[in-house]
Structure formats: structure tokens, C-alpha cells
Amino acid sequence: MPYIPHTEDDVQAMLAAIGADSIEDLFDEIPAHLKAGQLKALPEGLSEMEATALMAARARQDAGALCFIGAGAYEHHIPAAVWEIATRGEFYTAYTPYQAEASQGTLQTIYEYQTLMARLTGMDASNASVYDGASGLSEAVLMALRANRKSKSRRVLVPRSVNPRYRQATDAICSNQDVELVEVVFDAASGLTTPAALAAHAGDDFAALVIQQPNFFGGLEDVHALTDWAHANNMLVIAVVNPTSLALLTPPGEWGEQGADIVVGEGQPLGVPLSSGGPYFGFMCCRQQYIRQMPGRIIGRTVDLEGKPGFTLTLQAREQHIRRSKATSNICTNQGLAMTAATIYASLLGPDGLEAVAAHCHANTRTLVAKLTAIDGVSEVFSAPVFHEAVLRLPRPAAEVLAALAEKNILGGYDLGRDYPELADCVLVCATETRVESDLQAYAKALQEVLA
Amino acid sequence: MPYIPHTEDDVQAMLAAIGADSIEDLFDEIPAHLKAGQLKALPEGLSEMEATALMAARARQDAGALCFIGAGAYEHHIPAAVWEIATRGEFYTAYTPYQAEASQGTLQTIYEYQTLMARLTGMDASNASVYDGASGLSEAVLMALRANRKSKSRRVLVPRSVNPRYRQATDAICSNQDVELVEVVFDAASGLTTPAALAAHAGDDFAALVIQQPNFFGGLEDVHALTDWAHANNMLVIAVVNPTSLALLTPPGEWGEQGADIVVGEGQPLGVPLSSGGPYFGFMCCRQQYIRQMPGRIIGRTVDLEGKPGFTLTLQAREQHIRRSKATSNICTNQGLAMTAATIYASLLGPDGLEAVAAHCHANTRTLVAKLTAIDGVSEVFSAPVFHEAVLRLPRPAAEVLAALAEKNILGGYDLGRDYPELADCVLVCATETRVESDLQAYAKALQEVLA
Amino acid sequence: MSGKSIDQQLIFELSRPGRRASAQAPKALPQQALANIPATLRRKQKPGLPEVSELQVVRHYTNLSTRNFAIDKQFYPLGSCTMKYNPRGANRAAMLPGFLGRHPLAPESHSQGFLACMYELQEFLKDVTGMQGVSLTPMAGAQGEFAGVAMIRAYHEARQDDGRTEILIPEAAHGTNPATAVMCGYKVREVPVNRDGDVDLEALKAACGPQTAGLMMTNPSTCGVFERQIDAIAKTVHGAGGLLYYDGANLNAILGKVRPGDMGFDVIHMNLHKTFATPHGGGGPGSGPVGVSERLKPFLPTPIVGKDGEQYRWLDTDDLPQSIGHLSAFMGNAGVLLRAYFYARVLGREGMIRVGEYSTLAANYLLKRLQAIGCTAAYPERRASHEFLLTFASEARELGVTAMDIAKRLLDYNQHAPTTYFPLLVPECFLIEPTETETKETLDEFIDAMEKILAEARENPEMLKGAPYTQPVRRLDDVKAARELDLVWKAPR
Amino acid sequence: MSGKSIDQQLIFELSRPGRRASAQAPKALPQQALANIPATLRRKQKPGLPEVSELQVVRHYTNLSTRNFAIDKQFYPLGSCTMKYNPRGANRAAMLPGFLGRHPLAPESHSQGFLACMYELQEFLKDVTGMQGVSLTPMAGAQGEFAGVAMIRAYHEARQDDGRTEILIPEAAHGTNPATAVMCGYKVREVPVNRDGDVDLEALKAACGPQTAGLMMTNPSTCGVFERQIDAIAKTVHGAGGLLYYDGANLNAILGKVRPGDMGFDVIHMNLHKTFATPHGGGGPGSGPVGVSERLKPFLPTPIVGKDGEQYRWLDTDDLPQSIGHLSAFMGNAGVLLRAYFYARVLGREGMIRVGEYSTLAANYLLKRLQAIGCTAAYPERRASHEFLLTFASEARELGVTAMDIAKRLLDYNQHAPTTYFPLLVPECFLIEPTETETKETLDEFIDAMEKILAEARENPEMLKGAPYTQPVRRLDDVKAARELDLVWKAPR
């Protein structure tokens, strides 16, 4: 009986103490007609050896390609220490720190994480993670509706240059509460959200403006102008940012005159493997005045009976287990372990290390773009400066070219036609610090061959 | 400065405390002409990312073959828990438990290991590991010379059916102390050490007889007869055993009338990966009366100031750090972590699990032999029953056939011609529980093709 | 004589300007490399991340970790949380480089291995729950609930059945249930629970009507007993045109024994981080797949894994135009799902059934033995499911010792405390869930500890108020934490 | 109020007949499958391995591990042991499936990746030591010593220089040195050490003669000082026809700064588990490669990695007929060597030199500060190398407080004790080695602890005799352990 320790003697002793004849008797309150028959889809159990061999074969099947896809998930070097420590039983197999005295390890780690994220984003406070960047945006939108006292609207302005997957998830989640996401077009030349595009909405009642930096195309928005415009129009500013980029870029807390109000984003770049899309973690920060509207767990520092410092869950009156239907969100289990990994990662990188990572990503992507646009018929689409992704136009439909590249074991980027019909011949490419010169060359060579 | 934490401020403060102007000053006692110039062979330092990528590429280069080599190192399933726990910093980065009170984790683990090995081998005591099986045999030989009061000889009888690598290492080590290993031939039909072969040495003065079970050819020796013969001739019996096999086979403590006197072997099959040959660990057990002659660390249970049980190094008067030139051996650092892994492994397998592993190894090897000997020109060489290895004769030189198989990514066994000229067309094959039916088939198919 | 108390500094307090874990950073590039980025968008001050050495980081977080209770170290009988053994083999399998390195947007040609695992997991989950369709995307139980209720909403909307504005929820329900209903735009109406832990059927009937979108419940309920009137409840809700939602947090109790689909539920979420033994990671991640009956299949959240011949492929909103859509950027917590897949493969058909059996055996044994040493069961007439409720209301009244005091004292006995004060309807309660992976000896140790604590409560109640005594900190001041918010460390000047 | 003391049972005490970690065992086979094995060779009783569940094993050894000090948790200034940070990156690289899965006897065609690492490591080690040939096979320092002295012997024998029966060893030397000499069939003659830690040169001259096979020493010596007369010593020994052996345990002190080859040593072993930062694993494994000067190259232990064009290949006794041969079954502790290779690649040329520099800086700082708080240096006139000696002889005399008492008390301050009572020639000594990977703050904490303990020694010497107070056990009775041997657990009846 895998993972079940009971011997026949144990079972008999336990049944005797209960006063039951058989285990089956313990289910005697269940109406007989409800009892299940045999399971069918499930095969016979395997040993650990067999299950491991099976999964190792499957993992091998998918491995080995050279990947230039970003589009919201980025391959970075992850120091070995990160997951060797994060998977220590004490972190890996603990529950949510409800018994604070027996969970100081997790609690202090979260407090450090909160400090870290507040410093990286330039905000006052952080929660202990939400599911991911996309669902984080939906929480931010709902939070903005609660927080913006100046607005009565259930509408939020969302540029088309914001990650379409974030927009879709936010719509799927928030539309249940009749929230409307109103699109703002991007400038066809720069790929940015321009004041001109926003002007159409000036004076309208919106609860918030979402600003993604860098935007989905990798471009750097004029966040200062956008932020100030939103605040001038009584909107809160929800920043969606890439944490790696913050080692280089103005933190949302310093955008424009007053800074962003709520900051969310995908925490994956901070030490979390690509892993097919999860577990990652969404981070969420805000200004002091909005803390009580923030969803998710928050840790506070306090003292014990003897005055010694310690950490505990706080502001629980925002949460479902206390406030039930009046909670800020239904979130309960979050992405704790990934957040723990990120805290270790950021500590290992430090400010200079993270900046060096960001700089290498930027430089590698620039080099890749130069190499690829040297190929006939390939050009860069947008004029805006980018962080570590860029949009390239191909002489043929992107889907077709990407499929041909995949046959050469090169995953050549994200097909923008999936979300932007007008960009059906465009790919979004990314080269992080993990790509070396020969990788970039391999891509260029393969593309040349495919397009020849 | 990788792994060095000192900031410029730290360095200045430390130099000031020392009263030195520069780090170079601290080397002022070293004659100037001895100072080294630049290192040449060493390249510039890499980041962890770069070094990891380099080694990952190299590791991939060597991976992927289907292996049927045994010959002293065996692929077994290793439960994930084994190394996830053994590489916890507390085990992985601790030193030898010289400060017992701060090392109870390691010490209790060793005490459990000693108990385990004593039970597996049927002996009274165990040390905390020596380097490997081969060097372990050399220690056993030296120990037997010290322990056998009835013999004045520096000669030991070692059958040719004992692992030739063990014989070579033992010779390389013991010949420095003028110890002579005298060979005993094996029976050409059975591949075993027979009473007839031993009879030639009856009455001669030897300190010990070495008995390997299963022997290098995988064959099962008549250990009872051999043991009794040795004892009758005033020799000690040194058993060399495979720990997995002991789940099935008579433990050395029960060989013949009195049992073996010293037991050694390679511990690798107990949860230690093949890993190119190391780190493995040699185990070493003995009868109560010889404990004071045993080399290596030994842990004892005792009590603390308050009478609470605890564990500590004991019988240190045998060891080099106390007895220096009079020590039983020069061994200091041993193979502790591998031994820790083995302790966890054996606990996870338990008596039934280890027996099942042994039985599958046996059955798989028998199936493989059947499949291969069904091929024209391939035959089993020896008649003796085997544990999990067998010798096959090929119609062509083994080296040639193995090379052809390797091109098909099948490592078809060990070329016995390397050590036994008379077996130049023979391979030693092994199929442990990790080999499945389709693996065995793949081997048979490839061999058929190679020999066609 | 205690020597130095090993107080744990913050990683930020270990920071020194210019210190770095150099092996981890790529070589610095000349600023020239960044010339493309406009100065106005560059950050002016370095972010205040810690500047520490690699050894400092390793030592700091290793030491921090030791200040946690965890399954790998202690018995952890948190009711409703299913703290069972998290197989290490599952961790190793999910952390295979081939899985860790796969980009979520990798083409299907480079994803067949992963997709095969996910497809099979979908099939397994259908089988054990008796549902007709499964989506793996929800990232935790609460997101599964969200998906489920959003599907109920989408279903009614698709039928233009517009007046359904209310979700019914038994008062014992977990907080996520009402919070979810509200996130889906519903009003919540709570339904009372009987003295014996079952739903008050008359009250339910009275509450049901044309405004009823559905009922969310779990069975066995969070009272730790099996809801015996489930047929009648299903009939009532369905009769009113509502749908039945199953909160799968308690699935462990009945895994393989009773299938929610057979009980009449239309939609269910599963907490794989409970029932399927994936770890909790100190708060997450989890995974909350949803299963649905035939009529809700069109609404499942995307993506889902489909199979064309021998090829696996993603089904997305193109294939499922009525889907409630994406709830996250990619496909869910893949790494958690791989662990659950491993677990399902190892347990297999027979193993699944044993889970419900042995977790129920353990709970009933523990309950009976605790009653024998003087604990008060909330529902003494009932069988325990995989968990059960005790109440310390009389201890609180007579000795002034609360459930919280007993919980804290348990920590001194190296036992994690059960869930306290949940569900809210039972005063001073413990919800205790031992799971099937703990030995009888471990249960007996817990019983011994409880017996000693009950004796302490009688002899020295004041002492219990001071518990715990053996942890890194004594009892913490939660009020101060909330009143004088200290959420982010600021360097003292 | 302490609740339950978490006493650790033995894994055997947790055993129950018939319990098993079933996921780990293959399915049992019918006895028929074993029919080939003669009954007389079958074991009659199952071996008494523990019968426990997987969770029990995980929990038991996880909890056991927490009862250890370790680099990852504490400062660990064990002199002569070089307890520096063990990079986690090295562990990950060495545990790559491709490396773990490689059979030691795999053909060269399937070993080029591994052999490339080993070949380069050989080259690196030659470079940093200034030697002409390297073999990686010795499995620890002591086996390296054995290989080295065996080569000295083989060298003399090859020249038929037969009267050389003695190895000279300074009295401060590590115990493995004399033990090794004896294992190689030599007699040991100890050479005294001066008041300032250098070898007594006159005594050495007197001891040298035609019977001298060689001298084993380390420089810096285990007195923690650099042997300044090394030129004269080399001349003396070489002049007498002996060879010079370098015990590389202290290589960390001079890594990249001074090369043993340049000092005149003929043969050297390195402790990669010290200088090259591979972990100690609670006692092992280590790795003790040997390096030799030109004249000893023919004798190196096999196998060695050679290079033909672009192909790497094993050189064995066929290629090196004068080799002292194999010291183990395969090629040495490959996994440790891979870790060392990783370390060397990350440090690179510059990093190697910094090791010696910063470890020396740390030692001299610590020495000076400890002297300032009242500790007595054994060699106050000397620079510290990477380590240094304190003596508590006066504390022992005046207060009755021994080095052992202070060592045990340090544990209460969460500091691992330095090496005690070694070398034997300095009474009541501490040999302290801080290494280059510890921060100044960590050194300062150690100084603070020592200051407090010295105060305690004056105010309350009795208290120190009872130390430690904060560990899982109080001071253990070693005498009882040796007198009433309890080496193997026997179930009480």
C-alpha cells in the first residue's frame, strides 16, 4: 500500500478501539447506492521506479530545443541554491503559517519578500503573492474599483499593448462582476500607447488605467506621461511590470508626479523555472493608503509575550477565512514556495547582479534583432526602445515560419497573429542572459534557411 | 570574487586591526623567490550559469546508452528521498563528528548504519565505511594479518574468481608491507573455487582465505565448504559480498560451521548512483573478538551528563589521530555521505523490498541470458548458478563485439579478456531490476545484428 | 547558561554595500550596452536588494527553514487541509530538466511528453470523481471554486435563465465559498446546519427558489461528517433549477469510495495539494482542477488537453467557444499537476480507494481514543469522516482554557495544532485530520500529548495561557501586528 | 514547561512487522523465480532491516539531520579542515543525470564528456601546485598520502636504492602522515619543531641519512605558520637522497601564491574536500589527488586521463608499466572531482589566487582580535597562515578550564568549536581556521563569543565544565562508550 503505513495488526487494533468490524463499516452512514464501483480509467499502480522512468521518458521527449519565446515567461539562470533550499522539507511540506510560533521560517521569509518587492517596485507594501501575473491583474482591477473613491465607474482602461493573455484572464474573471475593460489602441509606428490614443477617453469616468512596462511588444512606454494623465483624469494607475527590468527601469512608485497606485506582475523571472507555465507567482504591491483593499496574505512584524520580535499573519480581516463574503478576494492558497524561491534568488543576485542580468537580456535581444534583420525580408516592426523583447516582421506568415524553425529544434518566438490579426506575419522574439552568441547564430542560420 | 564576501571596507578594517598595509604584507614570511607567478592552465573564471551549461553539455554527451555492465558497480533504482535528504546541508556540509554533542544527527545515522550492516552480514560489528570495496579488501587483508594469532605468514589465499580489480588494488596496497596474495584457480566448468583447487594449499600457513560471493563471474560459491576448509587450516575467512544479494543469500556470519571472520564489500548497490565509479563506500564488518583490529571510525552509544543516551566516536585508540604510526590504518576521511544514503536506502527498502530487488535482478539476468544464448554462437560459459551476472561466450572477440554494440548505444557488458586471457571471447553481463523487458529485447536484437 | 540565543537577523540586516554572490551574476556590461534605453526611463537608485555573499544566503535561509513545522518533521493534523506525506519521488519527477525547461508556449510538436501526462491526469480525475469533463487550469482550490461558479453562471446565462442571483451555502462552509460566490457576482445566502452536522433540509427547501443559481457544499462537510441527505439536497436544488457545486477539499475522505458525480453534483473542484499529496509549500502553490457534468462541459476554463489520434493538442477558446476562458496566463500550475500525476500513477486504481478507507480509519480511531481520554466530540453520534470536530467549550467555561491555548501547547509537544475555530458554528473547536499516511504510533503520541495537556489544563490553566514555551518565539501579539503595521523593513537610522 | 523532549528513536525502534514503503519495492516475484539458487545458499531469516513507511523514513532522517552543526548553518572554524562554503552549483552540476548514470566501465566512446572534465582538472591541479603529473584516483587525503609515499618507495626501488627504510616526519604532523608511512612499510622518525613553529633544522640534519626515504611535511605547517627554512629543508633531504612529500591539507593557505613544486617538493597530495570546497558529508567522501615532479611521473597511480588529438582516453598500467597501480576498483571519487572541477572553473585563474589571500587575511585578523581580548597565541611572533594556534594552558592551570571546556561552551554560542588538542605539541590548544568564505561579521561574532566565554571562565569555571547546555545532548561520556561497547542495536526483549 504505497504511502500507507498500517499493518494488519494496526488495522485490527484500530478497529477494535473504534468498535467496528471492518473498515467498510466506517462508511455505513453513506447511502449504499452511492458507493462507487471499480475505477476504470486508472491503471494499476506503479512503483516509484516505474513512474519515474515513465515521466523521465516523457520529459526527454520535450527537451532539447533552443527557445526564443518570451511573451510573459522568461528563461533565466537559476542559482542551484535557490531550489535546493526551497525544496527543503521545512519549506516544501509546511502549510500556510496559521500557527505563527511554529512557522517563523516561512513568516520571516515572506516579510523579507514583502520588503524586497516594495523596494524593487518603489511601493509601500506587498502581499505574499497571488496566483500569477494575469490573475494578479484581475485582482488589481477589482482592488482599484474598491479603492478609487473618485470614480463610480466599473470600467477600466486597458491598452492593447498590454499582454493579451492578461487582458483575457482579467476579462474572464472581472466580467462576472460586470467590470468592463475598455481598449486603447497602440501606435502603429512605435508600438506604444500614446497620449493621442488616450485623449479620446479624457474626462470619462474610469476607475483605473493599466500600464504595462515593458509592454507586450517589449517596448518601453512613456510611463511618466501616462501616469500623470491617468491621475489628472481621476484614475488610479495599475502598473504591470517585469521584475527583472526593474533593476534598470524607473520603479512604478516613481512614475510621473505621484507614482503608480497598484503594481502587479509575473514573479517568474525571479528564480522560477519555465516549467510549462507554473507554478509561478503574481506579485502585488500598493501604496500605504490602499493596503486594506489589497487581497491575499500579508505578514506583519510584532513581538511575543517576552517582547521578542516575531512575525505573524496580519490584516486578516481582508481575507475570506475571516470575512467570508465580504473579503477582498477568495484567494486562500497562494504561490508561497515560488515566492520563497524568488526571495532567495533576489538575495543571491543583489542589486548589481540583477542589473547585470537585465543588461545582458537587453544586449542579447538587441544582438539577436540585428542578426535576424540582416536577413532579407526580416525587419523590426516598432520604433520604440525595447527591454528584452522585440517584434519582427517576416516575409511569410509567422505560424508557417515558426513551424519550420521548430523542425530544426528552434522555438523562434511568439506568433503575434494569435492575438493581433494585423500582426499575422510578426513574431515576438526574446533572448535572455542564458542565450550565448552561438545560440543567436544558430537562430539566424536556421531562419535564413527557412526563408531561403 | 566568487564565494569571497569581503568588501573593500572589510579588507581595510581587517588590515587595520592586523596592523598591515596590504594583504600581500601577510605573506612577508615567505621567501620572495618562492612566490608564484601567474597561473597558466587555468582559464578565466566562469559564472555559475556558464560552468553549469558547460558541464550539462558534457553530461549530455555521455548519457543515453542502455547499460548491461556490472562487474562491481550496479545500477539500481534509488528512491528520490535518499539523496534529497542526504544532500540536506546538515548532512552534506558537516565535518567528521568530532564534536559529538553538535553532531548527533550524523552519529546516530552511523550507529544505525552499523546495526544495519551487522544484521545484513550476520556479523557482530561494523565500522563507518572505508573507501570502496577494493580498498576495503586490502584493509581486511591487513586486519587478518593482525588478527590471526595462529598464523605467522604474510600470505593470503585469493581465488582468481575474486574481482580482479579488488585483487589488483589489494596487491598494490598490501605489497608495500610485503604481503603476498596467492592465487587459487577456478574450475573451468563451473567457474567456482573448488575444494580440489584448495587442496593444493592444505596445511600451508596462510593468514586468510578470501571468498567472494557471488564471485566475479556472478557464480555462487559453496561458501560453507570453503569457510570450513579455511578454518580447518587455521586461516581466517574474509568474505567479499554484494549487499543486495544478502537479502537472498546466506549471510557470511552463517557460512559453514563458524561463519566468516571479516566481511567487506562495495556498498554502492545500496542507494549510491553509478557516478563513474565514486563516491561509493566500502563496508567492513567483523566478529566481536576482532573489533580492536578493525580500521576506520566506529560509533558507540553512551550517555550524557544527565544520563540521556547519545552517540560518540569510540575505540579511537585504533585510529591515526590518536595512535599515529601504531594505528590500524591511515584512513581518516571516509565515505560518510554515501553511507548515509545507504542507511536511508535500506530503511526505505526494508527486508522485503531488498529481497524483491534481488529477486528481480536475478530473474532479469536469467531472462537476458536466455534471450542472448538463443542467438547462434552465443553460449553460457559456466555451469554454476548465478546471482545477477553471467558469463557468455561470443563467436568473436568480446572487445570487437562490445564496440559494435556501443555504436548502437548498448553497453553490452564487461570484456573479461581484460583480466582473463583465456576468456577473451567472453563478456560478463548484468541486468538489474532497472532493466525492463524491452531493454532486454533491444540488447538481443542488437547482438543479433552485430553477429549477423 | 543558554549562551547565545540564535536570533535571526533579516537578510537585509546582513547586507553590506558592495558585497555580492559573484558567481551568480553575469559580468557587468559597459553602460554603452544600455544606450538604447532613454535616461528618463532608467531607475535613479539601485533597488535596495540585499548585498550578501552566497554562503550568507544559503546559511540564512537554511537556518530560517529550521524555524518551521512541516510534514517532513512533525505530525500536522490540520483539519480540512489533508497534510499527508508529499512523495519525494513526485518532486524529483516534476523537477526533471525536460519538464522544468519547457516554455509554456512551446509548440505542440515539442510538448507531447508533457501533454500526455496532462491528458491522462484529466482522465484519471474524471474517473475518481465521476465527472464528464475536467480542466486542470485553476491554480488553487479557490480558483477552482471560481471557475465552477463562473460556469454555473455561464450555464444559466447561456439558457437566458437570468433571474438567478443567489448562491446557497451551508453555514459550516469554508470562507472561500461565499467569497467566491461574490467574486462571481452572486449574493450569498447561508443555510443552517443541524445539531448532528447535516444541512437543515427544511431551511434549504425554504431558501431555494427561482433566484437560486446553485448550492455550494462539500461532502463530507467541514463538520467532519458525511451529509446523509445528499439525495434530497440534490433533488431540492435541481428541482429549483439550481446547480450543485462540490467543494473538493474533503475529497480525501471518499476517494474511490463515493464519487461526487454519482451524488448528483454538477461541478466540482479538487485540491490536488490535499487529496493528491502535492506539497503546500508554506502556503502554496496548489492546484484546483474542476470537473463537470455533461451539461457544463462547454463552459470549462481553457486550455484543456485533447487528443487527435496519437497526437495530443491544446483545446482553447476556438474549440470551446462557450468557455469561461483563461483564468491565468498559461495552463495552470503545471509542476503541481505533474506531481499529482506521479501520485496517481503510483497509487493506481487500488491505491486510490485505499486513501478514503485508511484516512477514515485513522480519523475514527483518533476520535474514539480522544473521547476516551475526556475530549468532547461535536457530533458524538456520528461516524467521523477523514476528519472530525472536538469542542473545548466546557474547558473554556470551567477552566478558562481555550482551544487556542491547547493548540499552542501542542506545539510544545512537537505536534502541529489541528485547525482551530473552524467551522465557526462550533465553539472552541478543533478540526482534526490525521490522514492515511500517519502510523498508529503517531496517532497514539498525539493522544498522549492531548491527555497530558488536559491534565495540565486542570492543574495549571495559567501555564497553558503562556504556551508555547519551546518555539523560537513565545505567543505573538496579533493585535499589535494589526494596529502598528510593520509590513516592510526600514533600516534604522 | 518543556513539553515533550523530542527524543530521537532509532529507525529500528520504529519498525513494525509487515510495514513497508511499498512505492520503493518492485512487485514480489514468485519463489519459482529463484529456483536456480540452491537452498543451502539461501538465507534462512530475513535480514533485520527496519520495516517502516516512507514518511517515517523521511521524517526520521530529516529530524536526525537537524541535530548536526554544518557549514550551511554555522561558522565551523575547524583548523586543518578548511570548512569553507560548498557551492550548491557544484552539487547540481555533479548530480546531472548524465554524470550520475555513467557506469565506471563505460567505453571511452561514451565517456568523452566526463573525461574532458577530468583531463582539464588534472591540468588545473598541475598548474596550481607546480607539479608535472597528476593522478586523481586517491579517495581522500590519507589515500593520497599512501599513493605519494608508495611512489617514493617505488622510485627508490626502481633505482635499486634499497637501504631507505625511514620516513621523517615533523612532530606537529597530522596522524595520517606516520600512519601512512607505516602502511607503506616504512619506519617513522619524528623530527622536533622549534619554539617558533619551524622545524628544528639541526635535528633534521642529524636525522637524515642513507636510511632516509623521504620527509613528509606540510607548509604552512599544522602549527599555522609558514615554514621559512623550506629551502634548507629541501636541500637537506634531497642531499641525503630522500624525497620531499607535501601534505596538501594546508594548500588553501597558499593557493596560487606559492606552489609546492616551486618549493622543491617531489610529491604532493591535495585535499579537494578542503581546498577545492567539496563538502565533507559528515566524514566523507573526499578526494586526494596526487601531483608529482618529473621523476615520479612513471609511478603515478592509475587510471589517468590522457588525450590523443581530440579524443580523451584512459591511461592504465599498460601505458604506465611502473605505476604503483590501482588503489580502488575504479577511478576515484568521480562525483567529488566533478565538484572540484566546477569550483575551479568558477574561480578561474584570478579566483584561485584570492583563496590564499583572503583566507590568510581572515586568519590574521581573527588572531589579532583574539589576542586583544586575552587569548594566548602559540606563536605570537609569527604571521598566521590560513590558520593559527591558541593555547589555553594558563587557563587550564589557573582556572581549571580546559580547551575542551571552552570548545563545548562555544557550541552554546552556536559556533562550531575549532580543532582541539592538535597538534599534540602545544598544550590545551585550539587550531582555528576561518577560511575565506566567512564574513568579517561572522568572525566578529566568534570573537564576541570567545570574550564572553573567557569572562565566564573567570567568573564561573564550574559552569563551563557542564557545557554544552543547548544541544540535543549534554556532554557525553566517552569513557563509558569505550568501556561498555554498544556498537550495534539489539532489540530489548
Ligand SMILES: Cc1ncc(COP(=O)(O)O)c(C=O)c1O
Ligand atoms: C473546505 C475548503 N474549501 C476550499 C478551500 C480553498 O482551497 P485553496 O486554499 O486551495 O484555495 C479549502 C482550503 O483550505 C478548504 O479547506
Ligand SMILES: Cc1ncc(COP(=O)(O)O)c(C=O)c1O
Ligand atoms: C594536515 C592533514 N593531513 C592529512 C589529512 C588527511 O586527509 P583525509 O582526511 O582526507 O584523509 C588531514 C585531514 O584532516 C589533515 O588535516
